[in-house]
Amino acid sequence: MAARLLLVEDDPAIARTVAYALERDGLAVSHSLLLSDARSLLRSHRFDLLVLDVGLPDGSGLDLLRELRQQGHGLPVLMLSAHGEEIDRVLGLELGADDYLPKPFSPRELAARAKALLRRAAGPAAVPAPAGSPSAGSAFHDDLAGQRVHLHGRPLELTRREYRLLSVLLAGAGRIHTRDALLAAAWGSDSESTDRTVDTHVKTLRAKLREADPARDYIRTHRGMGYSLEV
The missing domain is CATH 1.10.10.10 (Winged helix-like DNA-binding domain superfamily/Winged helix DNA-binding domain)
Known part of the structure; x- marks a missing residue:
């Protein structure tokens, strides 16, 4: 079964290009323009990865990321941002993002990073602690x-x-x-x-x-x- 990915991006042209690159690599992509729609989709569907833009018409993607991590949601998250500022990258990582890609970016690079996150999410969690440690x-x-x-x-x-x-x-x-x-x-x-x-x-x-x-x-x-x- 293809991995399911939710793309939250308010620019239709960027969304189409990204979705095409991801679907060409065998991923099933759902797209949302707004945070409110993304919240509804996350409540009603299971996704394996979230690609989340920071700047959205109805709020900041960082707010959704914060909500997911406060709820203990372990969904891997790849953040996108038009700013490319270090403070945005640091804040996203501090809130629990797994990776960060500044705009403009190559759709092929985004697809490669998405697949890498999916592979790591499916891998072993950590080195087991030896007995008596x-x-x-x-x-x-x-x-x-x-x-x-x-x-x-x-x-x-x-x-x-x-x-x-x-x-x-x-x-x-x-x-x-x-x-x-x-x-x-x-x-x-x-x-x-x-x-x-x-x-x-x-x-x-x-x-x-x-x-x-x-x-x-x-x-x-x-x-x-x-x-x-x-x-």
Whole structure:
């Protein structure tokens, strides 16, 4: 069965070109011009990927992204924006976007990124923690089957990428993980994301851990080397 993709884009010419490129690669595409229509489609249909423009006539695509992540929705999201500003990319990634493509872009590149996100979403979530590792004891519990991490018995509200990062850090607690290693574990070895993506997600992950346990700073930054989790 073809993967189902929801494209939210208010420019009909761009939407037609993108839909053609995606459908030529075997993806089933539904198109919405407005956020309100996209919300209705997401409630009534199952999609494997969301391609979401930032600037839309009835609001910002970032608002829809925020709503999905607050609801714990793990749908992979590729953001589009006419601005190309770093602040837009960082905000989108902090809210839980999986990838970001500034306009103007090549429809073939968008199709390639969409397929890469679908492959990674279907792949293994993270490296399993060995028996007796700190993630099996101490303050953390990593529920690999449910893809949830509990801190002091309470579940953390994490995006899919944040969960993968934390699971890998827990599996090798105390060790320094390079950004390249974390990128490969959480995004896949064929990812076109960058070190900046890892840094942004670690920042939001660190904030959520600090909110759950203000007395501790679990993630340590090793300048020029990477990150470690201290339990």
